[in-house]
Amino acid sequence: MLNPRTSLHEQLLDTMRSLNARLHRHFGDELKTRGASVARLKLLSFIQRAGSVRSADVVEAFRYAPRTVTEALDALERDGLVRRAPDPLDRRAKRITLTPAGLSVLEEAAPHLRAIMERIFDTVDVEEEAELLRLLQLLDARLIALEEKAGASTDPSAQAGTR
Amino acid sequence: MLNPRTSLHEQLLDTMRSLNARLHRHFGDELKTRGASVARLKLLSFIQRAGSVRSADVVEAFRYAPRTVTEALDALERDGLVRRAPDPLDRRAKRITLTPAGLSVLEEAAPHLRAIMERIFDTVDVEEEAELLRLLQLLDARLIALEEKAGASTDPSAQAGTR
DNA sequence: CAAGATTGACGCTTCAATCTTG
DNA sequence: CAAGATTGAAGCGTCAATCTTG
Numbered sequence: 001m002l003n004p005r006t007s008l009h010e011q012l013l014d015t016m017r018s019l020n021a022r023l024h025r026h027f028g029d030e031l032k033t034r035g036a037s038v039a040r041l042k043l044l045s046f047i048q049r050a051g052s053v054r055s056a057d058v059v060e061a062f063r064y065a066p067r068t069v070t071e072a073l074d075a076l077e078r079d080g081l082v083r084r085a086p087d088p089l090d091r092r093a094k095r096i097t098l099t100p101a102g103l104s105v106l107e108e109a110a111p112h113l114r115a116i117m118e119r120i121f122d123t124v125d126v127e128e129e130a131e132l133l134r135l136l137q138l139l140d141a142r143l144i145a146l147e148e149k150a151g152a153s154t155d156p157s158a159q160a161g162t163r
Numbered sequence: 164m165l166n167p168r169t170s171l172h173e174q175l176l177d178t179m180r181s182l183n184a185r186l187h188r189h190f191g192d193e194l195k196t197r198g199a200s201v202a203r204l205k206l207l208s209f210i211q212r213a214g215s216v217r218s219a220d221v222v223e224a225f226r227y228a229p230r231t232v233t234e235a236l237d238a239l240e241r242d243g244l245v246r247r248a249p250d251p252l253d254r255r256a257k258r259i260t261l262t263p264a265g266l267s268v269l270e271e272a273a274p275h276l277r278a279i280m281e282r283i284f285d286t287v288d289v290e291e292e293a294e295l296l297r298l299l300q301l302l303d304a305r306l307i308a309l310e311e312k313a314g315a316s317t318d319p320s321a322q323a324g325t326r
Numbered sequence: 327c328a329a330g331a332t333t334g335a336c337g338c339t340t341c342a343a344t345c346t347t348g
Numbered sequence: 349c350a351a352g353a354t355t356g357a358a359g360c361g362t363c364a365a366t367c368t369t370g
Binding site: 011016017021026029128130135138142143150 | 166168169171172173174175176178179180181182183184185186188189192201226277280281282283284285286287289291292293294295296298299300301302303305306307309310313
């Protein structure tokens with residue numbers, strides 16, 4: 001109203017939240033029948049690439065709170081997708097590995113995940129997609145800068161990512 | 164790897180999730196001391212604009228699950244920000260209204276919310292911001308189309324928005 | 327004391343079921 | 349039966365506290 005930029009900001013925030021909710025529901029619907037979800041697949045994929053990981057490695061790679069990781073691993077273990085074994089070198093730690101069932105969930109769902117993404121971006125051309133990525137990364141970087149300015153003593157940064 | 168577009172998609176998804184998490188934390192940190200949050204402010208603002216609403220109105224406006232609304236209102240009521248009163252015209256329904264405390268939380272936090280947004284978009288110029296909005300809306304629309312194709316019998320659509 | 331993992335309490339969101347009233 | 353509201357179980361995330369081991 002007073003400032004037109006404010007309204008733009010609000011629209012942006014609204015649209016981002018709406019889009020995120022829709023993405024969450026969409027992927028959820030498509031993946032849940034296979035015992036998967038985006039969060040699970042990213043985690044399984046991370047474990048698979050690393051061979052075996054500790055809880056703390058996941059915390060660092062994904063920037064999750066420790067609680068999130070313990071709970072996620074509990075669920076994966078309950079469903080028989082990962083195994084937790086004592087670390088022979090450090091009795092505080094546990095090594096997490098994929099079970100055969102976990103590997104098979106990952107191998108079956110990952111291509112499906114890619115298919116879903118292709119379907120979503122079907123109507124967007126590559127240049128636009130790249131521009132979107134650039135803008136999102138810009139904002140992400142901005143937030144990281146603000147985080148550092150605020151918690152002037154806290155942690156550095158990192159990314160989980162697929163590659 | 165095989166398809167370069169796949170990697171682009173994955174980066175996009177990762178960045179979107181990362182950005183969303185950062186936004187959530189950032190706004191949370193800044194607003195929690197005032198008994199607010201983005202979700203709460205949007206809800207309070209909706210109630211204020213409408214004067215009084217029913218639970219079902221919120222469900223429709225925000226496209227939330229009924230559970231989400233009941234829980235959100237429970238929390239606001241517990242903190243004394245809204246009041247639930249029986250609807251005199253329909254004994255199934257309840258009318259939700261802002262308390263003075265609710266109004267004051269809204270009036271104090273809303274400008275602060277705007278300030279946070281300005282700080283975040285400080286380094287982004289208006290044209291880029293508009294382009295970002297356009298691309299996000301494009302994707303949102305694409306997902307709505309996919310939703311309709313899938314649940315060929317389910318609900319229509321709407322938006323909550325600030326204006 | 328610091329690091330690794332876990333737990334309790336909570337926020338926000340979903341789905342499915344239930345209870346009351348129109 | 350349909351509509352309004354609530355509740356139970358769950359996913360995914362946060363913070364703060366705790367317990368064990370290095």
